[in-house]
Amino acid sequence: MSIITILGAGVMGSAMTLPARDRGHEVHLVGTHLDRAIIDSIRSTGRHPKLNVKLPDGIAACHAEELSGALETADLVILGVSSAGIGWAIERLCETLTRPIPVVMITKGMHPEPDRLICLPDHVTAEVRRRCGLSLTVAAIGGPCIAGELAVRRQTGTVITARAPDFAQALCAMFETDYYHPRPSPDVEGVEICAAFKNFFAIGVGWAAGHLEMMAATENRAFNHNAAAILFDQAIREMMVLAQGHGGTAQSVWGMPGAGDLYVTCQAGRNSRLGNNLGRGLTYSAVRNGPMKGDTIEGAELGVSVAATLRSMIAAGKLEAAALPLTTALLDALTRDAALDIPWAAFHRS
Amino acid sequence: MSIITILGAGVMGSAMTLPARDRGHEVHLVGTHLDRAIIDSIRSTGRHPKLNVKLPDGIAACHAEELSGALETADLVILGVSSAGIGWAIERLCETLTRPIPVVMITKGMHPEPDRLICLPDHVTAEVRRRCGLSLTVAAIGGPCIAGELAVRRQTGTVITARAPDFAQALCAMFETDYYHPRPSPDVEGVEICAAFKNFFAIGVGWAAGHLEMMAATENRAFNHNAAAILFDQAIREMMVLAQGHGGTAQSVWGMPGAGDLYVTCQAGRNSRLGNNLGRGLTYSAVRNGPMKGDTIEGAELGVSVAATLRSMIAAGKLEAAALPLTTALLDALTRDAALDIPWAAFHRS
Numbered sequence: 001m002s003i004i005t006i007l008g009a010g011v012m013g014s015a016m017t018l019p020a021r022d023r024g025h026e027v028h029l030v031g032t033h034l035d036r037a038i039i040d041s042i043r044s045t046g047r048h049p050k051l052n053v054k055l056p057d058g059i060a061a062c063h064a065e066e067l068s069g070a071l072e073t074a075d076l077v078i079l080g081v082s083s084a085g086i087g088w089a090i091e092r093l094c095e096t097l098t099r100p101i102p103v104v105m106i107t108k109g110m111h112p113e114p115d116r117l118i119c120l121p122d123h124v125t126a127e128v129r130r131r132c133g134l135s136l137t138v139a140a141i142g143g144p145c146i147a148g149e150l151a152v153r154r155q156t157g158t159v160i161t162a163r164a165p166d167f168a169q170a171l172c173a174m175f176e177t178d179y180y181h182p183r184p185s186p187d188v189e190g191v192e193i194c195a196a197f198k199n200f201f202a203i204g205v206g207w208a209a210g211h212l213e214m215m216a217a218t219e220n221r222a223f224n225h226n227a228a229a230i231l232f233d234q235a236i237r238e239m240m241v242l243a244q245g246h247g248g249t250a251q252s253v254w255g256m257p258g259a260g261d262l263y264v265t266c267q268a269g270r271n272s273r274l275g276n277n278l279g280r281g282l283t284y285s286a287v288r289n290g291p292m293k294g295d296t297i298e299g300a301e302l303g304v305s306v307a308a309t310l311r312s313m314i315a316a317g318k319l320e321a322a323a324l325p326l327t328t329a330l331l332d333a334l335t336r337d338a339a340l341d342i343p344w345a346a347f348h349r350s
Numbered sequence: 351m352s353i354i355t356i357l358g359a360g361v362m363g364s365a366m367t368l369p370a371r372d373r374g375h376e377v378h379l380v381g382t383h384l385d386r387a388i389i390d391s392i393r394s395t396g397r398h399p400k401l402n403v404k405l406p407d408g409i410a411a412c413h414a415e416e417l418s419g420a421l422e423t424a425d426l427v428i429l430g431v432s433s434a435g436i437g438w439a440i441e442r443l444c445e446t447l448t449r450p451i452p453v454v455m456i457t458k459g460m461h462p463e464p465d466r467l468i469c470l471p472d473h474v475t476a477e478v479r480r481r482c483g484l485s486l487t488v489a490a491i492g493g494p495c496i497a498g499e500l501a502v503r504r505q506t507g508t509v510i511t512a513r514a515p516d517f518a519q520a521l522c523a524m525f526e527t528d529y530y531h532p533r534p535s536p537d538v539e540g541v542e543i544c545a546a547f548k549n550f551f552a553i554g555v556g557w558a559a560g561h562l563e564m565m566a567a568t569e570n571r572a573f574n575h576n577a578a579a580i581l582f583d584q585a586i587r588e589m590m591v592l593a594q595g596h597g598g599t600a601q602s603v604w605g606m607p608g609a610g611d612l613y614v615t616c617q618a619g620r621n622s623r624l625g626n627n628l629g630r631g632l633t634y635s636a637v638r639n640g641p642m643k644g645d646t647i648e649g650a651e652l653g654v655s656v657a658a659t660l661r662s663m664i665a666a667g668k669l670e671a672a673a674l675p676l677t678t679a680l681l682d683a684l685t686r687d688a689a690l691d692i693p694w695a696a697f698h699r700s
Contacts, residue, residue, distance in 0.1 A: 051570060052569055052570035053568070053569060053570050143579075144575070144576055144579030144580070144583075145576055146572075146573070146575055146576055148570050148572045149572045149573065149574070149575065149576045149577075150576065151570065151572070152568040152570060152572045154572055154573075154574055154576050154577060155558075155574075155576060155577040155580060155692075155694055156576040156577070156580070157576070157579070157580035157583065157694075157697065157698065178694075178695075179694075181580070181694055181695065181697065181698070183698045183699075208505075218403070218502040219402055219403060220401060220402035220403050220498050220501065220502060222496075222498045222499045222501070222502045222504055223496070223499065223504075223617075223618075224499070224504055224505075225494070225496055225499065225614045225617050225618070226494055226495055226496055226499045226500065226504050226505060226506040226507070226614060227499075227504060227505040227506070228613070228614070228617075229493075229494030229507070229606075229610045229611065229613050229614040230494070230505060230506070230507035230531070230606075230610070232609070232610055232613045233494075233507065233605060233606045233609065233610035233613075236604060236605070236609055236610075237605070240604075250600070250604070253604070254586060254590075254600070254603070254604035254609065255583060255586070255587070255698075256579075256580075256583045256698065259582070259583065259586060259604065259609050260579045260580070260582055260583035260586075261579065263578070263579050263582045263583075263613065264575045264576060264578070264579040267573075267575050267578075268573075268575070342505075344505055344507075344528075344529075344531055345528075345531065347507065347531065348507065348531070348533045348605075348606065349533075
């Protein structure tokens with residue numbers, strides 16, 4: 001039995017309480033300043049209002065200002081804030097930690113530096129060391145996991161990645177249940193590139209179903225699945241270029257973190273819906289001001305945040321332009337408000 | 351401009367008339383003895399009754415007995431019969447061919463020998479040489495292509511594989527249009543294992559949606575997408591073991607022929623529907639005698655035909671048992687009428 005503090009009471013952080021409690025761990029779920037209503041609800045009724053389920057018994061639900069107490073005896077921190085909240089989380093950890101506690105991240109994203117993308121475990125490790133001198137061991141979870149399904153104990157497979165194989169293995173052993181199946185991986189860069197970019201590429205795959213609505217109906221009522229499959233294939237090819245360009249391996253890309261997670265991300269969700277809308281011929285700004293006003297679209301936010309870095313890596317020859325036609329088209333759609341025209345003939349060429 | 355004879359007027363053979371005619375080739379579409387009504391319909395109205403579209407103008411539609419004339423000046427044969435019709439097609443070719451004509455196969459399947467599976471291009475080459483002494487050059491097309499979509503010129507990507515790179519390249523150049531994008535590959539075994547087995551594994555992925563119907567509904571209306579993603583991932587892992595065990599490459603498996611085609615196959619179709627029914631708890635015999643009576647289910651037929659060979663390869667250590675838990679469960683469901691119990695804990699282990 002371990003003592004686990006989850007920082008961030010959003011859907012994914014909170015869903016981790018299921019395998020954690022089912023394996024008998026002591027769980028402190030600490031909300032951010034944005035999670036006050038969630039924490040109050042869990043305290044009073046046990047229910048998580050966004051997951052729309054009653055969480056397991058025995059969770060200590062805490063407000064942000066109670067983080068310090070929740071960390072006092074913790075063996076492990078699960079970092080479950082949103083991508084946008086990572087700076088806030090680093091600040092809180094630096095204020096609060098008095099000793100290094102191992103961290104496992106479920107936050108997805110890449111930290112852009114001018115000449116390369118840094119995966120979040122490395123970013124958190126470096127920032128915490130720089131600011132408060134503590135050396136954290138940071139792992140991350142990738143792979144296909146819809147929080148609402150984990151929260152009702154649906155079969156779920158993930159990959160837990162850490163540079164130290166023993167740490168990844170220990171984390172898997174700590175959370176494995178008969179419905180939650182984490183597998184260890186040493187490929188931090190590959191898993192993290194996939195975790196972030198599967199959302200981005202799901203926008204591309206979503207184009208096909210949206211574009212179908214703009215095409216004249218045919219007598220045989222043909223769908224546009226062949227086109228979606230080309231886009232899915234090209235997404236895997238380009239995730240491989242991006243992963244390998246950052247030191248990741250092919251196996252993460254064709255495995256659970258890449259192809260597996262892209263598969264589930266294309267079944268539903270906001271990234272797909274943005275893609276549908278771009279397929280209908282709307283520009284990204286028109287979608288944001290219209291049908292998806294106010295929505296957080298993770299893949300689009302990622303694209304906007306990494307566009308300058310990726311373009312400069314391509315210009316410097318660190319990433320091959322001819323190998324990234326879908327990436328380029330998506331970046332242009334997200335940052336230059338270009339129509340998303342799919343460059344079919346450029347696919348599968350390099 | 352080339353002269354192309356398509357043998358088999360089913361949906362896929364007939365859909366190939368679109369890129370063939372759009373590229374200006376002369377096309378002879380020859381039905382099998384089962385295609386008489388299709389050929390008559392094309393002759394009288396131009397319409398293909400199963401594709402439910404009017405085929406391009408200028409196709410010479412021929413009955414089976416007219417094959418000889420259609421082959422007289424042909425530069426290329428497209429072999430478009432069903433898996434079950436491959437023996438019939440070999441017989442017709444041996445009766446009719448007076449010189450070797452290059453062949454490209456769209457027929458999918460594997461020919462089982464006691465100790466390994468032979469891909470159909472090799473089987474056709476060997477049988478024609480044995481029976482009539484002609485040395486054919488045989489290529490094959492794999493990748494995600496729903497015939498009804500190609501037949502209305504939806505964007506479609508495929509892989510054309512041949513041992514001779516020049517031949518694969520020439521075939522791609524012959525059929526490439528602004529909607530049909532074939533890409534060459536030298537990996538005949540890998541492409542053909544994927545072309546055949548993606549149907550088989552789509553049965554496994556389909557389990558998840560069917561099983562969802564058997565589970566108690568949850569307050570948050572959770573789906574079973576996480577489970578489908580584990581199955582999708584495991585399918586890719588096991589296709590890789592099967593492809594590499596027969597001399598194929600990883601790239602075909604994570605590319606268009608494997609992951610791409612599995613993606614499209616999981617969106618709809620009979621293989622998925624069989625999987626849905628197995629997920630509901632029916633046995634294969636119950637499905638065949640009930641909700642899918644009379645349906646041809648390609649992935650199930652493949653599984654039945656290759657089961658003995660795969661089991662003997664596993665027993666002989668040519669394929670690793672621990673790496674094929676989904677394959678084993680599917681074979682048991684198809685040939686021993688076992689319930690399809692998904693061995694979650696055995697996945698992603700080797």
